[in-house]
Structures are given as structure tokens and as C-alpha cells.
Amino acid sequence: MGIIRKLPKEVAERIAAGEVVERPASVLKELIENALDAQAQKITVSLEDGGIRKITVADDGVGIAKDDLRLAVASYTTSKISRLEDLERLVTFGFRGEALAAISKVAKVSIHSRTPDSKVGYLYKVFEDTIVPLARNVGTTVVVEDLFYNVPARRKFLRTVKTELKHDIDIFLALAFANPLIHLKLEHNNRVLYDLVSRKDLLSRYADVTGYQTSDLLEISRNFGAIKVEGVIVRPDKYTEGKRVFKILVNNRVVEDRYLQKAVNLAFEDFVLKSSQIAGVIKVFVDPYLVDVNVHPRKIEVKFKNPYRVMQFVQRAIKERLGSIVKDTVGRGTIYLPKPSLQPTVAEKINKIEIIKPRESSQKISSSVSSFLPLRSLRQVEESSEIKSPETGNIVQMIQLMNRYILVEFQDRIWIIDQHAAAERIRFEELGGEERIDDAKQKLLRPLTIKVEKDTVDRKELLLLLHELGIEAEFKESKGSLKVYTAPSFIPPEELTDFINQLLEIITEEKGVLDLKEYINRKLYEPLRYAIATKACHSSVRANEPLTQEQIEDLVLRLLKCKYPHVCPHGRPVIWEILRDEIDRHFLRL
Secondary structure (H helix, E strand, O other), X not given: OOOOOOOOHHHHHHHHHHHHOOOHHHHHHHHHHHHXXXXXXXXXXXXXXXXXXXXXXXXXXXXXXXXXXXXXXXXXXXXXXXXXXXXXXXXXXXXXXXXXXXXXXHOEEEEEEEOOOOOOEEEEEOOOOEEEEEOOXXXXXXXXXXXXXXXXXXXXXXXXHXXXXXXXXXXXXXXXXXXXXXXXXXXXXXXXXXXXXXXXXXHHHHHHHHOOOHHHEEEEEEEEOOEEEEEEEEOHHHOOOOOOOEEEEEXXXXXXXXXXXXXXXHHHOOOXXXXXXXXXXXXEEEOHHHEEOXXXXXXXXXXXXXXXXXXXXXXXXXXXHHHOHHHHHXXXXXXXXXXXXXXXOHHHHHOOOOOOOOOOOOOOHHHHHOOOOOOOOHHHHHOOOOOOOOOXXXXXXXXXXXXXXXXXXXXXXXXXXXXXXXXXXXXXXXXXXXXXXXXXEEEEEEEEXXXXXXXXXXXXXXXXXXXXXXXXXXXXXXXXXXXXXXXXXXXXXXXXXXXXHHHHHHHHOOOOHHHHHHHHHHXXXXXXXXXXXXXXXXXXXOOOOOOOXXXXXXXXXXXXXXXXXXXOOOOOEOEEEEEHHHHHHHOOOO
């Protein structure tokens, strides 16, 4: 007799349910998303013992009709799709039966609901299979009790109440950020944890949750064709002011995507010392046809058709917004010093300043980095032949403090600048910084030909990737080969073939875009960036170094022209901003 046998239906269903329901937070996510799909405007969540004992989700949505109650918890029932092709363009979060069927297999579930066209509501106790009428408002309340009571092997893996509650809050907040217009309330053991009223935008919702002031936050909104990046991030110099909550959403779905997380980390690497300081919410909106949300039973992972492009756009949108911090702060005012003098005013001096751009070079890193200029005096700057007027603000005065900091007084705030960190940032950008990779490419004396296996790579995507790395190439269809014409100057010609072959190997073995990105960073960006940052550090103004007034003004004004002036190349803060209102409050003047 054979040893293979078919599992009983009841056992198979509980195993399948375990793929969807991992812990109380899994149940909470599904029930809130169901309420959102039901057009609810207010959702109240009540938990007992982290949701292990009881989860109640009440909404004021369209409700479930009496005749649909049993169908709602039956397997493979839905009101959202009717054919296989609908899965390619899902715009709803889920469908009532999909989640409720799984949950009802591993917990005691009851549903009471009323639709607008019904005079009464109905209570359906799934575990008893009974339906009785009851009085209630339009909407639905789902009660889930004793999670995994009939699956002891799964129940024993639940963590402490504190740990499970933390996961519940993570899901609740992510959905709150995804839906700022919805009033969401969370209670635990009869204590209100969050009561988030409807807000017009994510900025206000994030401030409500974390305690940050809206002035501490930066809004992101960048459109890249079929991909849109929106969100709110905390200014790097303000991350200690409130709770550091960070979430990533794709088409308003809660996701755990390592590619997007890596893109965010790369965008922040110039602005914070470590990734734990990142705070905010990043929303990525993609045409549903370009993303698969069904690669995971609980829909917490997604698969993009062009993941590299999505990563690139997310990174660019965040970095551009972070780089605009000082421009937002300084504004478009007039700089002046309120002191009589026959010497040119600061306003006159700044109108003549332009940072000298790094020289284009086909040499390698060592020679490129060594082409820095020493700190210039204002007189030397004024003699520059390239003169433009930058965007400036109302600076009152600049003075050095303790031979290591510079105080800049504006009309409504002051900046305290770390002079060494500021000089590092200026040096780094004058030496080329991240831009050097794009600028420094050379034409090969003789085109390089590399054999490529047919149909193993997306050729269009590969050529686009190579182009962004400074490698111009084309495919020769007849010979099945890649012909390379230009390459970054800091890749030795003898290493170019190995470098491109490594890219091809990563792509053809489907290791993923993250592996590809990490290889590129390790091989190109990190060594170059480290070399430039190190040279910038060693050649900069040091702490405890006294500066003349001209040098102070020169340092500040050149810093204002940097692309990312708020942090040094190593991620340390450069500027500490203190508003006049904060000073007035300290001295009880408000």
C-alpha cells in the first residue's frame, strides 16, 4: 500500500489559512482593508490582549446583505473579480470572502451587518452557522476571537501581548497613512491608543501620529510617467523631535519590499548617519498592470515588471527633496549686514560668487580627486571670471564661535554651522561628488565586443542600465554580441569585460535587481565616493581653526550653493537651525 494520502478537507483548509493568517496583525490588516473596500469613512478597531484574545473592527461602510453573509466566508468567493484577467489590474485591497474564509478556519468569527436598503441588520455567527436579526446602524462589525484556538501548533508561535500589539500598531499606522481621509480609531484593552480624525493630506496625518510639527516635514511629489512617488519625510535635522515611524506603500497597499527599502536607504545615505534615523512615509503609485500584488498570500510583497526603474525613481525623488531643504529655508530675499562700511556689502559679494565646477577629466580617481582648490578668500572668489547670482535670504550677520562653529543670523532664525562639516560638503561637491560618475567617461580606442547568450537578458533594460553607468553600447543581432564604445574613466580597461560580464551574470541568473544594485555600488560608487569624501575631509577647514571674517562669509555662501548642504559626505549634520519663536519661548516671551 502506498504512503501518499490526501489530507482531510478540514486539515487542508487550516493549513491554507495559516499562509494568510500569521498573527493578529494579519487579521487586522485584512479586516481594515475590507472596511476600506466597503467605502467606510470611520473605522474603529478594538483589541484584547494584542488581538490574541479578541479583535473587533467596526465600520460605517455599505454593509453585507443577509443573503451574502454565508458566501462572504466561503472559499473562493468575491465581489471584486470575475475573471483571471482582473488579477492583472487589481485596484481594491481584497475581497470579503478571501480573507474571512481563511480567518474563520482558525478563529471564532461573528459578523453583524446592515445594508442601506435593509431596515434591520443581521448577526452571523460563523462558528455556529446561525443568522439572527438585530438592530444596528448601516455598516459592518467583524469580531474575531481566540485566534488559532483549533491550531495549537500555530498558536504556540504567537509572541507576547506586547510584541503582538506592536505588530498591530505597525499595520494600523500604515493603513492610516495610506488613507488620511478616513477616521481611524485604535483601542487596546479599553484604552484609546490612537484617534485619528480625517485629515486632508498625509502631512497632517503623519504629524498627528508622530508628534512632529508640519514644519519639520518635507512633502514629496514627483511624477515619472507611469510611476509616481509621493510621501512625507522628516527633515534630517529634525528627526529627534518626534517618533521615527517609517512606512513604504505601493498603490496604497502596505508592503515589505527590500528593493524599495534599499532605494530609500541609498537616497538617505548622504543625509543621516544610519538607516534607523530615517522617518516618513513613501508612497509609490504604479499602473496595476506593471506590478503584481499576488506574489505573497498576504499581499505584503510585490513584484515590479521594471524594478530597477522604480528603485531609481524613488531614490531620485527623495534625494531631490532632501537637497532642497536649505533652498526652502533661505528663500529669495536680500542679504545685508547692518553696519556702515566702505567695503562691499555681503549682498554685493554674494552676487559675484560661483562655485568653481569640477574639471572634466578622463583620469582615474587618484588624479581627479587631487585637483581640488584650497579654501579661497572672498577676494579670490571675486576675481573668478564666472559670476552668477544665487538664490539668497535675509542674512543679518555671520560670526565664528569657539573656533569651530559659525553662527549665521537671519531675520527669524539662526543657524549654527559646523565649519569642518560644511567645508567637507563644499569640497565634496566641488570635487564632483556623486556627479563625477556621470561626468567622467571616456571613449574606448577600440570598441570592446562581449558575447551575450541570446534571449537571456532584457536587452533594452540592460542598455538603459549601462547608459546610466556611463557605458555606451549596442547589440549586434547577427553575432549575438554586445559592442561597447565608452566606459567610466575610473574602470581600468582590463577590468571592463569582467565588470560587464558580472552584470550579465547577475541578470541572467535572476538574482534580482538588489544584487545588481549592490554590485554596482560596491564596484563603482562606494570606492569612488569614499575616495572623494576622504580627500574632501583631509583638505577641509578643521575644527579649532580660527577664520577671518572673509573666510567665514566665503564658507557660508559657498555652502548655500551646494546641492546637499545640510549634511557632510559622511552623513553628519552641517546646520542646526533654531527659530526665533523657540528662543522666545525659552525666555518666556511668548
